[in-house]
Amino acid sequence: MSPKEIRVIGFRGLGKMGMPIAKRLIQIGGYKLKIYTPEKAKAEELARLGAVVASSNEELGVGVDAVISSIPGDKELIETYLGDKGILWKMEPGSTIIEMSTVTPSASRKVAEEAARRGVYYLRTPISGSTLFAERGELTIYVSGDRAAYENALPVLRNIGSKILYVGSGEEARYLKLLINIIIATTPVIVAEALTIGEKAGIEWKTLIDALGSSAVASPQIGYKLKTLLEKDYSKPAFTAKQMIKDLDYALEVGKELGVFMPLTSLVRQIFEALDKSGKGDLDYFAVLKLIEELSGIT
Structure with missing residues (x-):
């Protein structure tokens, strides 16, 4: 199955980098965003911009073409996607994970393997740059994963980064x-x-x-x-x-x-x-x- 055209995006991780990225996707990119966060103030702020607020992490995977995540590390990556209420369990075949966190290749590989079993595309897209660059859409993005999924996700990534480097089909971006x-x-x-x-x-x-x-x-x-x-x-x-x-x-x-x-x-x-x-x-x-x-x- 080819990657689904990305119009509706689930978003997990509204920290210092995630929040300005999410705002740009709504305000500049015109994407429909579905978010999940335990922080009420952030949820309300994005809801005012048009985002739909999911009631659980698991629900974030329902009815979306892609999920973007920007989370602290390995433990959070595994829990977010592969935990009891992991996003991946609800994602449809042909949808895409656009994973922007700084994590180890070994943790990333676990998510990649399960995504592949479920027909979900998995792009490793760690970012480099400051919060100011995130606000301006001027981040550098290192991408590895399926080439077709990368090309399909480029319009999304161009809202976030001014320099996008495709570096391979596996965990190269993590390294x-x-x-x-x-x-x-x-x-x-x-x-x-x-x-x-x-x-x-x-x-x-x-x-x-x-x-x-x-x-x-x-x-x-x-x-x-x-x-x-x-x-x-x-x-x-x-x-x-x-x-x-x-x-x-x-x-x-x-x-x-x-x-x-x-x-x-x-x-x-x-x-x-x-x-x-x-x-x-x-x-x-x-x-x-x-x-x-x-x-x-x-x-």
């Missing part, structure tokens, strides 16, 4: 997202060390940040964090230190399975663990600067 996140996690640690040298050497803080932002290392990630670094305000996290630890654990798990030597990733993970143990785990992950400063005698 790609985790390896990108290794680099994302390492960046604030080395930036923190470098900035602390400049700070202790007496260079004005604004000058340091201006120099960083106009240098050869001024990546989109660093550019997005310049204001956070300048103000040293980590209290409004788009992504927390605890979330980074989870992603690094997934990356290290995959590296172990593949036999990859990962000393730097292991060390970076320990540094974020120290940040969490110091009571800063719920701050933005760039708060690692605060940890490095404190350990260097800057208060």
Whole structure:
């Protein structure tokens, strides 16, 4: 059976990224959305925009052409789709799962295998970018899965991302997202060390940040964090230190399975663990600067 044309979408996971994505699908894409969330305020907000609110997770799979999910991790992925009230049990053959979470390939594979048995297409579509990019529809989306299902889902994905990369027919997108996140996690640690040298050497803080932002290392990630670094305000996290630890654990798990030597990733993970143990785990992950400063005698 060919993939069904996507007009009605079930949506699970209305967090910092999921909420702006859901809004865009309604307001920009014109899709009919069916949502499930235990958060009443979010349900009411989307209902005012025209979304239908499902009464249970399981009901989300009824009468939809596709389900999009953006959820915390492996445990939630398995429970959401394969639990006693899993969405997958109610999805029709020919419908498509568009799964945007950061999870391990092994957990993802379990959902893929059951979806295939039921004639449901399964696209791994992890996203990269900030909440601002989500609001603008400028996320990067890594996609792997059935090629026909991918092409059928492209109109949906183009409402969400400005850069969409199809990388294979299996779990390739999961591996790609985790390896990108290794680099994302390492960046604030080395930036923190470098900035602390400049700070202790007496260079004005604004000058340091201006120099960083106009240098050869001024990546989109660093550019997005310049204001956070300048103000040293980590209290409004788009992504927390605890979330980074989870992603690094997934990356290290995959590296172990593949036999990859990962000393730097292991060390970076320990540094974020120290940040969490110091009571800063719920701050933005760039708060690692605060940890490095404190350990260097800057208060």
